[in-house]
Amino acid sequence: MHVPVSALSRRQTALYQLYFQLPAGWRQRLMFEARPWSLPLQRLLRRAAGPGPRAVPRAFGPALVKPAHAAHRVEVAFAAGPLRGLHMRVETAEKYFLLGRHYENDNLELLQRYALPGATVYEVGAHAGYWALALAAMVGPRGRVVALEPSPENYARLIENVALNRNASHAAPITALNLAAGAEPGRMPMSRAGTMSRLQAGAGPGGDTVQVEVARLDDLVYRAGQAAPTFVLMDVEGWGGAVMAGAERLLAERRPTWLCEVHGPEEQRHLDAALARHGYRRHSVSPASLWPRHMLAVPAC
Helix, strand or coil, X not given: CCCCXXXXXXXXXXXHHHHHCCCHHHHHHHHXXXXXXXXXXXXXXXXXXXXXXXXXXXXXXXXXXXXXXXXCEEEEECCCCCCCCCEEEEECCCHHHHCHHHCCHHHHHHHHHHCXXXXXXXXXXXXXXHXXXXXXXXXXXXXXXXXXXXXXXXXXXXXXXXXXXXXXXXXXXXXXXXXXXXXXXXXXXXXXXXXXXXXXXXXXXXXXXXXXXXXXXXXXXHCCCCCCCCEEEECCCCXXXXXXXXXXXXXXXXXXXXXXXXXXXXXXXXXXXXXXXXXXXXXXXXCCCCCCEEEEEEECX
């Protein structure tokens, strides 16, 4: 990884050079798993780095192309990893930047096994589009990616990042939908905290909330005419049971493989019940002691 000297001050250059010399596993644990210290460390790093000058830089980790107008938003071009050859606008304090091509690397082999060239894949909870872009590269120009993201702020980032890669000849087209997947169509409140968001069953006691559109995956496929997926990547912050409840026909008839990020015992129970009912084999791909954890669900026949 190379620091883009023209994009960063001397202090920033020294700071990020030091940071990116740490092994990726250490960066993962230090910045994102060392609760309750990780969030203050992210803030400290962002404050120490500060905004950089507006100049065209050279390659840097997830290779910087140009700093964005926002103080901590940069456009990156990936030279390695699942997004090789693709571009993305990221915040300098979030995982996409701080981990670069090592972001959730433990899932990469599974994704490559099931997101095959020419396949149609869904991402439910696409955030800013990292995995939607990676999936688009995996399935290639003959494939298709449908990415659902209900948060207005993250959806704006998603479509921005999709647009950055519209001319990428080695990647599939991405259909970005400003929707949450759920058990019933309608509208629901979503709580927000920075770039994080979570659907909630009620309006909730205060806090920052926004109403978002909810659709059933069954309706997207059988009414709206979206191509049915052979593989679904899902990370919905505990809402997976409702997603499965709105995909009963899809589970019974099309039987896609699922890779789910599971955020707690309650979501795990809902997912297990729905998948068992439709004859899926379930495999944990994360240490059982950790939440969130990843679970692979494959149809038994």
